[in-house]
Amino acid sequence: MSSFLEISQLHKTFPTPKGPLTVVEDFNLKIRKGEFIALIGHSGCGKSTVLSMIAGLADISEGGIILSGKEVTDAGPDRGVVFQSPCLLPWMTAFENVMLGVNQVYYTASKLERTQIAEYYLSLVGLGDAMHKRSSELSQGMKQRCGIARAFALSPKMLLLDEPFGMLDNLTKMELQDVLLDLWQRDQKTALIVTHDVDEALYLADRVVMMTDGPNATVGDILEVNFPRPRNRKQLLEDPAYYAAREHLITFLEERSHHRPHRPAQDRPPAAPAPSAGGLRKLFGSFAST
Amino acid sequence: MNSQKFDHFVRRFVDLILLPCIGLGIVLVLWSISSATWAKELPSPTKTWEASKPYVVEPFAKRGEMDQGILRFTWYSLQLVAKGYVIALLIGTPIGFFLGLSKTFTKIFDPLIQILRPVSPLAWLPLGLVLFISMGKEAGTYGALFTIAICSMWPTVLNTAVGVRAVPQDYLNVGRVLKLSRWKTLTTILLPATLPYMFTGFRLSLGISWLVIVAAEMLTGTPGVGGFLWQEYNSLIYEHIILSIIVIGVVGFILDRLMSLVESRFKTA
Ligand SMILES: Nc1ncnc2c1ncn2[C@@H]1O[C@H](COP(=O)(O)OP(=O)(O)OP(=O)(O)O)[C@@H](O)[C@H]1O
């Protein structure tokens, strides 16, 4: 099957007082239609930069991005973005924030239909009762929900999420991950989520793309995650393969992310050596808090 | 519990009434001493009150062109200020937006603004009179409006520009993802996001318009608090100078408070 999103030889260079700084270099990735991709890497390596280039919000320095056959040159409602900070417009209600997008995309629909679309997505994310509150009065978690509803209500071809749950408590985070998976499965979207959180990546994604450290960051490794869907947290925690995958990601972040790969990571088989019991315990000790 | 309420009441009384009254008392004492010793021409507080009484007790009386109740004069002044102020906002806000949006526009006009901004109303007024000389009798009024507008618009211009520049990139990105038109971006994102800054500018501008009115009325002889003040100086009725000063101060204070109220409503947005 041909790829839905194709990123080839992507570069991003920022001008700095000390001359141009190449943050992202030779970034290659192909994403199939309906696939859920997680992008992980250390803070500051350029994950947001890659995401905003796909979103069309940042200029591409070199290389190209092709989304369902068309080159990405500008932002547009075919890519719903959930930003790192929820960035709702604080003077509008949750409903109005979602409506702003719905009005743009469904401009041929009647007012009633548009209202129904907005209300449908808002109640899906659990904001049914609070949708007419001003967004400045919503809690962080409610804002994030609204951000997700806004992105989904555009009915985009692709969802781009930049650490959408980074600032939330664990309980809300898990709930919203399920909301996200639910919506993704229902609407058959293609999704790309940027995250720091190894468990989040494994719970959500079909493939986890690991980025090397910046500057000159690129794809270091890709891990296939083949757990059956719909996924269940408890079952996942009982699966030895889960710990193998987890160890693979953590080893990458701790040790291998500092080196650029010698050959493109694209075609590598998912190498997942089984961890020793001692290694596992060590893992739990240091990552229990994340 | 009751005594706590009482304590609270006492504290508010001290803070809001007693302490300000002490300040007022000190000024009255200094004023009395000055008028009795080194400033012989300065009328004492009691003399000032006696001479001002007809203007204060009948604040809306109209006995002649330049002999009217003090609030009637104030009302004339406020009308003039309102007109000049509205002109300032109508011109200043769009200029502020252009400055905030366009670097080129800023480079062209910012130096000019920085040079014109510190020019005193006393310097603008003669130019205003010259500009509107063809208006004949009305030249004074138009000159005054011109002066109020040009002196008071700068805070609006600068604050609006700062506000537009401070709109978070995230908000604009939302607009780009949704492919909002330029007009839609302006009205649904830029304008609401800038509003709190704009209102800070509006408040400062109002303060300046009120400051300018006195100078403008003095030089043009238009009836109003400022015109009255200048006329009474020329007629050697110094008590009325003090009366005018007090009224100008109080009105300015009230205007500022009212604008702060409006401003704070937008600040919470
Ligand atoms: N406008 C800019 N000018 C110069 N350098 C920039 C600019 N924007 C980002 N960078 C640099 O690019 C690098 C990548 O930034 P980016 O925001 O993509 O990181 P990230 O992986 O999303 O980090 P985090 O996980 O903390 O969000 C950083 O080192 C940052 O300093």
Ligand SMILES: [Mg+2]
């Ligand atoms: Mg980021």
